[in-house]
Amino acid sequence: MDAVTDTPADTAPSLEVSGLAFAYPDGHQALFGVDFSIARGERVALLGPNGAGKTTLVLHLNGILSGGTGTVTVAGLPVGKRHMAQIRRKVGIVFQDPDDQLFMPTVREDVAFGPAAAGLKGAELEARVDRALERVGMAEFKDRPPHHLSFGQRRRVAVATVLAMEPEILVLDEPSSNLDPASRRELADILRSLDVTVLMVTHDLPYALELCPRSLVLSEGVIAADGPTGELLSDDALMRAHRLELPFGFDPRSVTMGA
Amino acid sequence: MHVPDGFIDAPTSVATGVVAAGAVAVSLRGARRELDERTAPLAGLVAAFIFAVQMLNFPVAAGTSGHLLGGALAAILVGPYTGVLCISVVLLMQGILFADGGLTALGVNITDMAVVTVIVAYAVFRGLVKVLPRTRRSVTAASFVASLLSVPAAALAFTFLYWIGGTTDVAIGKVAGAMVGVHLLIGIGEAAITALTVGAVIAVRPDLVHAARDLRAPLKLRVGGELVDAPAPEAAPAAARTSHRTVWLAGLAASVVLAGFVSFYASADPDGLEKVAADHGIDRKAEEHAVADSPLADYGVKDVDDARLSGGLAGVIGVGLTVVAGSAVFWAVRQRRAGDTSPSSTTVENV
Amino acid sequence: MGAGHAHRLYRRGDSPVHALPPHTKLAAVFAFVLVVVSTPREAMWAFGVYALLLAVVAHHARVPAGFLLKRLLIEVPFVAFAVLMPFVAEGERVEVLGLSLSVSGLWGAWNVLAKGTLGVAASVLLAATTELRELLLGLQRLKLPPLLVQIASFMIRYGDLITDEMRRMRIARESRGFEARGVRHWGVLAKSAGALFIRSYERGERVHLAMVSRGYAGAMPVIDEVAASRAQWSHALALPAAALVVCLLGWML
Numbered sequence: 037m038d039a040v041t042d043t044p045a046d047t048a049p050s051l052e053v054s055g056l057a058f059a060y061p062d063g064h065q066a067l068f069g070v071d072f073s074i075a076r077g078e079r080v081a082l083l084g085p086n087g088a089g090k091t092t093l094v095l096h097l098n099g100i101l102s103g104g105t106g107t108v109t110v111a112g113l114p115v116g117k118r119h120m121a122q123i124r125r126k127v128g129i130v131f132q133d134p135d136d137q138l139f140m141p142t143v144r145e146d147v148a149f150g151p152a153a154a155g156l157k158g159a160e161l162e163a164r165v166d167r168a169l170e171r172v173g174m175a176e177f178k179d180r181p182p183h184h185l186s187f188g189q190r191r192r193v194a195v196a197t198v199l200a201m202e203p204e205i206l207v208l209d210e211p212s213s214n215l216d217p218a219s220r221r222e223l224a225d226i227l228r229s230l231d232v233t234v235l236m237v238t239h240d241l242p243y244a245l246e247l248c249p250r251s252l253v254l255s256e257g258v259i260a261a262d263g264p265t266g267e268l269l270s271d272d273a274l275m276r277a278h279r280l281e282l283p284f285g286f287d288p289r290s291v292t293m294g295a
Numbered sequence: 296m297h298v299p300d301g302f303i304d305a306p307t308s309v310a311t312g313v314v315a316a317g318a319v320a321v322s323l324r325g326a327r328r329e330l331d332e333r334t335a336p337l338a339g340l341v342a343a344f345i346f347a348v349q350m351l352n353f354p355v356a357a358g359t360s361g362h363l364l365g366g367a368l369a370a371i372l373v374g375p376y377t378g379v380l381c382i383s384v385v386l387l388m389q390g391i392l393f394a395d396g397g398l399t400a401l402g403v404n405i406t407d408m409a410v411v412t413v414i415v416a417y418a419v420f421r422g423l424v425k426v427l428p429r430t431r432r433s434v435t436a437a438s439f440v441a442s443l444l445s446v447p448a449a450a451l452a453f454t455f456l457y458w459i460g461g462t463t464d465v466a467i468g469k470v471a472g473a474m475v476g477v478h479l480l481i482g483i484g485e486a487a488i489t490a491l492t493v494g495a496v497i498a499v500r501p502d503l504v505h506a507a508r509d510l511r512a513p514l515k516l517r518v519g520g521e522l523v524d525a526p527a528p529e530a531a532p533a534a535a536r537t538s539h540r541t542v543w544l545a546g547l548a549a550s551v552v553l554a555g556f557v558s559f560y561a562s563a564d565p566d567g568l569e570k571v572a573a574d575h576g577i578d579r580k581a582e583e584h585a586v587a588d589s590p591l592a593d594y595g596v597k598d599v600d601d602a603r604l605s606g607g608l609a610g611v612i613g614v615g616l617t618v619v620a621g622s623a624v625f626w627a628v629r630q631r632r633a634g635d636t637s638p639s640s641t642t643v644e645n646v
Numbered sequence: 647m648g649a650g651h652a653h654r655l656y657r658r659g660d661s662p663v664h665a666l667p668p669h670t671k672l673a674a675v676f677a678f679v680l681v682v683v684s685t686p687r688e689a690m691w692a693f694g695v696y697a698l699l700l701a702v703v704a705h706h707a708r709v710p711a712g713f714l715l716k717r718l719l720i721e722v723p724f725v726a727f728a729v730l731m732p733f734v735a736e737g738e739r740v741e742v743l744g745l746s747l748s749v750s751g752l753w754g755a756w757n758v759l760a761k762g763t764l765g766v767a768a769s770v771l772l773a774a775t776t777e778l779r780e781l782l783l784g785l786q787r788l789k790l791p792p793l794l795v796q797i798a799s800f801m802i803r804y805g806d807l808i809t810d811e812m813r814r815m816r817i818a819r820e821s822r823g824f825e826a827r828g829v830r831h832w833g834v835l836a837k838s839a840g841a842l843f844i845r846s847y848e849r850g851e852r853v854h855l856a857m858v859s860r861g862y863a864g865a866m867p868v869i870d871e872v873a874a875s876r877a878q879w880s881h882a883l884a885l886p887a888a889a890l891v892v893c894l895l896g897w898m899l
Contacts, residue, residue: 131856135849136855201861299765332862337851338797339797339799340850343804347846350809351839383794399683465731503843
């Protein structure tokens with residue numbers, strides 16, 4: 037954590053969402069009262085069909101979207117105008133397309149962007165960048181331009197850009213999309229090795245099962261289920277009701293959880 | 296139209312540099328007002344789009360093709376401020392990275408191609424949209440006219456700069472006639488593609504067409520499960536005003552277009568040109584082409600370069616040809632039908 | 647554009663010219679070109695000296711002559727224009743090989759050719775010895791408005807991506823048997839352009855979200871500071887300084 041220490045941070049859950057409802061300016065309502073809480077160090081998957089409001093929810097976690105009702109609290113700090121800079125540092129969002137996330141000319145500058153925006157400079161900044169890149173195994177690509185990397189490498193760098201901010205909670209939007217099996221496994225290893233709270237938004241159910249002991253099902257703008265991932269995935273009625281489908285031949289009951 | 300170093304004298308280059316810097320400064324502020332902190336990523340992406348779209352070759356007729364300059368398109372899609380910024384950045388990068396357009400001529404190039412094009416296109420577009428009925432077709436039509444006029448307007452601006460600071464005393468009337476005439480023809484291609492592109496965007500994301508934002512579909516309210524139109528503020532008075540202004544502005548637009556055409560035909564005797572150029576043209580052209588191909592190859596994507604270089608080639612050679620014909624001197628460098636040349640060749644043929 | 651970062655004109659190297667801080671090089675090239683443009687065209691020898699100066703720089707930068715000459719072809723369109731000048735310009739005329747040429751037109755042609763070529767050569771040298779990223783840093787250091795530098799930087803970062811998208815759209819068109827062959831097909835191409843614009847704009851919005859999520863509030867954090875020592879400045883400015891001397895001599899002689 038930064039020098040900033042918040043007394044409630046040690047005891048408060050990493051993320052607490054309560055009564056969150058939101059409608060877009062065009063009138064389309066995406067969230068209808070979302071409640072959940074994630075304890076520090078947990079890895080949780082947020083499952084849900086397309087259009088369930090997953091992205092809308094994610095954009096609330098660091099205050100990009102706001103103005104509806106309900107509250108989001110990150111490590112005891114309410115998300116709102118007053119603490120925006122701090123909140124943005126605490127909630128690290130890894131977006132689905134790494135090309136959107138990696139907007140700087142080199143990997144190093146990209147990873148440095150967040151901490152530098154928070155005021156870090158010089159050797160301290162450099163050390164932060166190195167550490168983040170090492171954690172995702174991309175240290176030797178430091179001076180490369182992002183678009184010269186493979187897709188899997190770009191996604192790892194995208195994770196590093198967020199890790200460099202030393203967030204309280206890491207939010208990943210579809211982390212496994214477009215990855216080949218090897219990159220997928222590498223990313224899983226990296227995520228498992230991190231000691232931060234993780235919220236993973238996905239429809240990749242086997243990936244959720246592999247990485248996240250607990251899952252939330254978001255459907256029609258509310259949390260429809262919350263429980264151990266294996267149990268939820270084995271509940272056929274629940275799965276059908278929320279348009280969640282396991283890949284052909286995949287049986288969650290036969291998988292032994294590695295996490 | 297990328298002007299190189301030495302084409303316009305130093306004082307004029309510096310003066311236009313100041314003008315360009317001023318325009319860019321105003322645009323930075325204006326864009327910031329419109330897009331606030333989104334300015335950098337959005338303008339950057341639109342600049343990248345313009346850069347890419349300049350590489351989009353559109354075939355004109357057998358073997359010839361043109362490409363978009365993009366000033367009018369940028370103005371209409373993202374508004375005048377962001378438009379000026381995007382085109383300026385594209386020109387700046389072309390000058391520094393590709394030596395395309397002289398560094399000292401950057402002011403001339405930005406004033407001409409970014410500022411004049413964008414302002415003319417935007418002003419014409421807004422004017423027309425105001426007076427035409429509020430439909431998508433009007434937007435497309437207005438885009439057509441706006442970009443059609445913006446290209447010769449830039450040519451006229453260039454002529455003016457040339458008149459002030461040109462380094463060779465070619466009779467200014469000739470330059471003006473030729474530049475405007477030829478660019479009016481180039482403008483037709485530009486106009487058609489711009490209008491169609493704007494039409495395509497408006498069909499999918501009307502909210503993204505900056506200059507037509509007030510044409511958005513009225514909001515709907517859901518009242519007891521039924522969709523009901525939300526009350527549209529101030530729609531009625533705007534419609535009322537249009538009636539007599541329509542006549543006035545349409546007349547103005549028509550006369551501008553006509554004036555352009557007339558000046559073009561008055562300034563040159565294109566039929567004569569065809570004959571004069573016939574003999575000497577062919578070998579010259581071949582020679583020219585041999586050289587023209589290689590820089591393209593280096594410039595990046597093949598199409599790209601072709602298009603862009605040929606765009607410049609088009610304007611320049613076209614101007615040259617018309618001037619030559621007009622004064623009925625000697626021979627002309629003839630540039631046509633050659634493999635993948637572009638508007639220039641088209642121009643000549645159309646003439 | 648090929649590969650946005652190491653652009654086509656760039657030649658990797660570790661020459662003294664490569665090592666100069668980018669803003670000194672930018673300033674030097676700009677000053678040099680300005681001096682060249684201000685030189686009276688009658689002082690023909692001066693342009694020869696300028697060319698020599700550039701040759702010396704190219705030698706130090708280990709940029710081969712062939713490379714430089716090939717890049718000069720970019721100015722071909724204006725050469726064509728210059729060639730026309732003697733025929734169309736006004737004023738006194740001379741007979742050369744049976745052609746009546748305007749004297750001022752000849753001077754004009756020479757003027758544009760000489761200055762234009764030197765300008766392009768100087769820019770090519772700059773681009774050949776300076777990485778894209780460095781150029782942007784240099785522009786920033788030279789007090790170009792930060793917002794403008796940011797826009798340029800985004801343009802370069804996403805230029806390739808968008809060009810690629812355009813290429814993919816073309817391949818998609820062609821693999822469905824469509825080939826643009828004339829005015830009739832403009833509509834299809836324009837639809838692609840429209841789709842490309844929408845994708846670009848939407849990507850801009852997403853990039854903005856990603857930036858905001860990492861604490862962006864309108865100003866780019868300063869990550870790299872480029873600084874130049876007095877010695878580096880004097881090395882870089884040796885070129886325009888020498889050129890200035892030549893230029894002044896040109897005016898006096």
